Amino acid sequence: MNIPTRFSNITTFVFDIDGVMTDGSVNVLETGEHYRTFHIRDGYAIERAVQAGYRLCVITGGKHEGVRKRLQNLKIHDVFMGSGGKSKRQIYEDWLASSEIDERTILYMGDDLPDYEVMKREAIFATCPADACEEILAIANYVSPQKGGKGAVRDVIEQVMRAKNEWLVFE
Numbered sequence: 001m002n003i004p005t006r007f008s009n010i011t012t013f014v015f016d017i018d019g020v021m022t023d024g025s026v027n028v029l030e031t032g033e034h035y036r037t038f039h040i041r042d043g044y045a046i047e048r049a050v051q052a053g054y055r056l057c058v059i060t061g062g063k064h065e066g067v068r069k070r071l072q073n074l075k076i077h078d079v080f081m082g083s084g085g086k087s088k089r090q091i092y093e094d095w096l097a098s099s100e101i102d103e104r105t106i107l108y109m110g111d112d113l114p115d116y117e118v119m120k121r122e123a124i125f126a127t128c129p130a131d132a133c134e135e136i137l138a139i140a141n142y143v144s145p146q147k148g149g150k151g152a153v154r155d156v157i158e159q160v161m162r163a164k165n166e167w168l169v170f171e
Contacts, residue, residue, distance in 0.1 A: 003142055006125045007156075008163035011105040013049065014092070014118075015153060017060035017067055019111035020129060023149030035066055042153035046074045049157045052166055057095060059088050061114060089117035109156060111136055111148050127156050 018024050022036040029035070049056060057078035058071055064081075071079050078099070080091050088110075096103060103123035110119055111132040119126035119139055128140040129152035137143060142159075144152040161167040 004163055006141065007107075007159045009105055010054075010107045010125060010160045010163075012055040012057065012101050012107070013157065013160075014057045014059060014106060014108045014124075016088075016110045016112075016115055017058060017062060019132070019148040020109050021058075021149060021153055023147065024111070025149075034064055036064065036070075037149065038070060039149055039151055039154070041151055042149075043074060045154040045157040046076070048161065048167075050075045052161065054157075054160075055099075055101065059091050059095075059118075061088075087117060088114050092118045107156060107160065109144075109152065128152075 015021055017036070021038055021042060025037065027035050027037065046056065055078070056076045057080070058076055059080045060067070061083050062081060068079065068081060078095060080095065083091065103121065107125045107127055108115070108118055109127045109129070111128055113133065113135060116135060116139070118124070119136065125142070126140050127142045127144065128136045129144050129146060129148035131147040132140070132143070142156070144155040146152040146155045158167055
């Protein structure tokens with residue numbers, strides 16, 4: 001597989017949250033409320049991708065309102081939080097069927113076993129952070145040198161936009 005060519009064919013990004021957009025830590029306040037920490041450079045890259053016309057989707061098992069608000073602020077419209085009894089594969093397949101996107105133009109970034117079935121699909125470009133679990137590292141087409149929540153999202157977005165000479169374009 002020619003990795004630079006795969007990057008240049010991407011039009012759509014699908015990301016997990018915990019372990020991809022965050023470092024996987026669950027911070028708990030005295031009230032019992034959970035919160036996540038996102039990397040500002042990942043957010044900047046997401047904003048650039050949205051402005052450039054890329055489609056972004058998030059599929060996560062979590063249902064935290066703070067995460068939903070962060071994704072809304074980043075203008076990500078395709079957000080699937082909580083499984084409702086469905087696997088990520090089922091959610092992904094339902095979204096794919098309704099979106100009319102060529103699966104060969106999708107980059108998926110996951111880090112743990114719930115992402116496995118989607119990442120095993122032959123057509124997608126399966127990517128993961130450097131600190132993904134062993135099973136995900138074994139099937140990824142590309143492993144970012146960055147860890148989850150520490151720039152892995154920025155890495156793949158930047159790679160795609162650089163492959164199309166879009167990264168350094170400012171309007």
